[in-house]
Amino acid sequence: MADRPTGPTPSVLVIGGGTSGNALTVLLRRAGIAVDLVEASPDWKASAGSGITLQGNALRVLREVGVLEGVQKDGYAADGVAVLAPDGTVLHAHPELRTGGDDLPSHIGMQRPRLQQLLIEKVRASGADVRLGTTATEFKQDGTGVDVTFSDGTSRRYDLVVGADGLSSTTRSMIGITDKPEPTGMGIWRAPAPRPASVRRTEMIYGGRCLIAGYCPTGEDTVYVYLAERARDRATLDPDAYADEMRALSEGYGGAWPELRAAFTDPKAVNYAWFDRHLVEGPWHRGRIVLVGDSAHACPPTFAQGAAMSLEDAQVLAELLTGLDGWDARSLDRLLTDYHARRLPRVRMVVDASVQLGQWLLDGVRDADVPGLMGRTLSALKERP
Incomplete structure (x- = not known):
C-alpha cells in the first residue's frame, strides 16, 4: 500500500480498538480528521470481558461519543449502593454522587461486550479506516510526520500516532517510556x-x-x-x-x-x-506519538473509574486536537504537553485513591476514612476534566 502523504486534512493513527481508542476515533472523525484504527486482535470483540460499571463521568463522555442511548437501553441504571454483612443483612445503603451531572445516573452497569459493540458500530459509521489483526512494528519520525510500518508489511504516514493499546502497551515501550504496571x-x-x-x-x-x-x-x-x-x-x-x-x-x-x-x-x-497500579508520571508523548487510557495509567477497580479515566483522556485529547490551528511540530508538542498537564493531576488522584482503598483492605485497617476518601474523590470528579 502506498504511503499516504500528510496533507491539508490532518491524519491520525489510533493503535488499539478498546474503549479509549474507539471513543477517540469517533470524536476525531466528527471533527473532520482522517483516522486509521488498527487492532491487534482479528476479532474486535474478543476479550471484551464480562461486566463494567460506568460512573457518571464516564457516561458524560459516552453521551458525547453518541452511545449513551444504547448504554441506557442495554445497561442497568441504579442510583445507589449498599454494603451488606456476610449473611446478606444490609448494613448501609446510600445514593451515590452523580459525577456526570444531575441529568445522568450515578452509574450504569452493563455487559462489557455490549459496550464494545456499541462503540464498534460508531467507529464503523464514522468512516474511519479499520484494520484488524494488525499491529504497528516500527515508527520513524521527522519534523513533519510519523512513518509507521505495520505487521502486514504496509506503511503509512501520519501527523499523529495515538497509543491506545492497553496496560501492556507496545506503543509505550516502542517510544522508550519504561514505566510499567505494578501489582x-x-x-x-x-x-x-x-x-x-x-x-x-x-x-x-x-x-x-x-x-x-x-x-x-x-x-x-x-x-x-x-x-x-x-x-x-x-x-x-x-x-x-x-x-x-x-x-x-x-x-x-x-x-x-x-x-x-x-x-x-x-x-x-x-x-x-x-x-495493578500504573501511572506514567513523565510526559505521555515522544514527538508525534502519544498515549491515552490504560497505556498511560490504570488503577484497581475499587472506585470503578478505570474506563472513565480512559474515556476522559479521549475526550480531552480530541477537544484539544479539534481546536488546533496548525499541526506543525511545535504546536503539537505544546498541545500534547498541555494534554498531559491537564490529565495527570486528576488521574493521579484516582489511581492513588483506588490503591489506598485496596491497601486498607489488605492491611485490615478498621478505622479507615473510606467515606471521606470516596466523598473527596467523587466530588472532584464531578468537575469536568
Whole structure:
C-alpha cells in the first residue's frame, strides 16, 4: 500500500480498538480528521470481558461519543449502593454522587461486550479506516510526520500516532517510556450471572472469605459478579477450575449469593486478574506519538473509574486536537504537553485513591476514612476534566 502523504486534512493513527481508542476515533472523525484504527486482535470483540460499571463521568463522555442511548437501553441504571454483612443483612445503603451531572445516573452497569459493540458500530459509521489483526512494528519520525510500518508489511504516514493499546502497551515501550504496571497485592475473580430478582443495585460485602464480594446489575436479566482476595500466583491456577474457585470463595455469603453461586458452572466464563497500579508520571508523548487510557495509567477497580479515566483522556485529547490551528511540530508538542498537564493531576488522584482503598483492605485497617476518601474523590470528579 502506498504511503499516504500528510496533507491539508490532518491524519491520525489510533493503535488499539478498546474503549479509549474507539471513543477517540469517533470524536476525531466528527471533527473532520482522517483516522486509521488498527487492532491487534482479528476479532474486535474478543476479550471484551464480562461486566463494567460506568460512573457518571464516564457516561458524560459516552453521551458525547453518541452511545449513551444504547448504554441506557442495554445497561442497568441504579442510583445507589449498599454494603451488606456476610449473611446478606444490609448494613448501609446510600445514593451515590452523580459525577456526570444531575441529568445522568450515578452509574450504569452493563455487559462489557455490549459496550464494545456499541462503540464498534460508531467507529464503523464514522468512516474511519479499520484494520484488524494488525499491529504497528516500527515508527520513524521527522519534523513533519510519523512513518509507521505495520505487521502486514504496509506503511503509512501520519501527523499523529495515538497509543491506545492497553496496560501492556507496545506503543509505550516502542517510544522508550519504561514505566510499567505494578501489582498491588490483590486479585479479582469475575463472572457474569443471571440477575436475581432481588438484585436492583450494586451491593458489596467486606469480609468473609474475600476482601470484597460484590455484584452490579448489568441489564434486566444479567449481573456482573466479582470476588476480590489477596493475589495468588497465577501460574498455579488451573483455568479449568475457575468456576469451582468462584463457588468455593462465595461459600458462606447469604442474601442473593446462593442463587449467584449456582450460576458459576462454566470456567471459560470466569476471569481472574491482578489489581495493578500504573501511572506514567513523565510526559505521555515522544514527538508525534502519544498515549491515552490504560497505556498511560490504570488503577484497581475499587472506585470503578478505570474506563472513565480512559474515556476522559479521549475526550480531552480530541477537544484539544479539534481546536488546533496548525499541526506543525511545535504546536503539537505544546498541545500534547498541555494534554498531559491537564490529565495527570486528576488521574493521579484516582489511581492513588483506588490503591489506598485496596491497601486498607489488605492491611485490615478498621478505622479507615473510606467515606471521606470516596466523598473527596467523587466530588472532584464531578468537575469536568
